[in-house]
Amino acid sequence: MNCYAWFEKAYCTLQKAADQQRLAHGLLIAAPYGSGKLDFAYYLAKSLLCEKHPDRLTSPCCECKSCLLIDAETHPDFYFIDTLVDSKGKKKQSIGVDQIRMLNDSLLETAQLGGWRIAVISSVTAMTTSSFNSLLKTLEEPKSRTMIILLTDSAAKVPATIKSRCQMVIPDLNNGLVKPWLKVQTSASDKVIDDALVYSDNSPIRAMKAIQDNELEEVRTFHESLDYLLKNKRTPQEVLDDTDLENEQVWNWLASYFYQINFGTASAGKPVEQYKHLDMKHTFKLYDKVLAYQKARFSGSNLQSKLQFQAILIQWFEIGRKIIHISNS
Numbered sequence: 001m002n003c004y005a006w007f008e009k010a011y012c013t014l015q016k017a018a019d020q021q022r023l024a025h026g027l028l029i030a031a032p033y034g035s036g037k038l039d040f041a042y043y044l045a046k047s048l049l050c051e052k053h054p055d056r057l058t059s060p061c062c063e064c065k066s067c068l069l070i071d072a073e074t075h076p077d078f079y080f081i082d083t084l085v086d087s088k089g090k091k092k093q094s095i096g097v098d099q100i101r102m103l104n105d106s107l108l109e110t111a112q113l114g115g116w117r118i119a120v121i122s123s124v125t126a127m128t129t130s131s132f133n134s135l136l137k138t139l140e141e142p143k144s145r146t147m148i149i150l151l152t153d154s155a156a157k158v159p160a161t162i163k164s165r166c167q168m169v170i171p172d173l174n175n176g177l178v179k180p181w182l183k184v185q186t187s188a189s190d191k192v193i194d195d196a197l198v199y200s201d202n203s204p205i206r207a208m209k210a211i212q213d214n215e216l217e218e219v220r221t222f223h224e225s226l227d228y229l230l231k232n233k234r235t236p237q238e239v240l241d242d243t244d245l246e247n248e249q250v251w252n253w254l255a256s257y258f259y260q261i262n263f264g265t266a267s268a269g270k271p272v273e274q275y276k277h278l279d280m281k282h283t284f285k286l287y288d289k290v291l292a293y294q295k296a297r298f299s300g301s302n303l304q305s306k307l308q309f310q311a312i313l314i315q316w317f318e319i320g321r322k323i324i325h326i327s328n329s
């Protein structure tokens, strides 16, 4: 387990804080989906719990008892809080207050291995209001050598009361760091790497997977079919028939299509004349819809998925129809 290049700067800052014994008890890692923030949280925990250099934040030795226990996910002083799975095997949508109460109790106990106690909370946005309130108490009066690491895709979604009690950790996702890493991981050409970064909203791990799984060609074809839909050269039903909704990536592809239009990063395919006439209010609304559905899809049925997908295709077709109508009149 290594520290990704784009987290190194943040890691150094935390190292200095640890050396001066002023490491925050709450860390908020705000980084987009697919940037390796969970891996980084594990790396931090492993570094801090490593028995070779207690209380210092140095690369974990990977040999001591603590390091081995982290790798086996059985460390008694490390807690990972994620959404639970219900009786039907589906992931729940939220992290409940009971989970946080249990965590609070555990963090009050003495560390079994005598070092730090560290909790990682997988998604701040999945927490309910009562979960937040329950966690606040622990963040306000933390015991010594206790750390809570919170993860989020976007700091804007985190309540101010939580933010003000945490130190922010933000990766440096500039291309100078990300591109050389992708080159080593995939040996892909610069053009392929650029396309993958556009498709993945600059998230390195997502970009790597897209290259390794040959996903880019599929994405391009899918995005093209949405362009045809906007031009009214294909119907929503035709696009629906050609789309494999069993493929979980489809919703990500849909999100990246609207993201690229909204934020003007559409360079993977040819820019479409119709984009210029789009009312951004509508495209942002569609993008929000896709994101909201992605968030809720854990509990959604296949039928729901199909209906939602179809509704978005129809709206996109209708937006295109109006553009054509205006240009012709």
Ligand SMILES: [Zn+2]
Pocket (backbone or CB within 6 Å): 049, 050, 051, 052, 060, 061, 062, 063, 064, 065, 066, 067
């Ligand atoms: Zn170690």
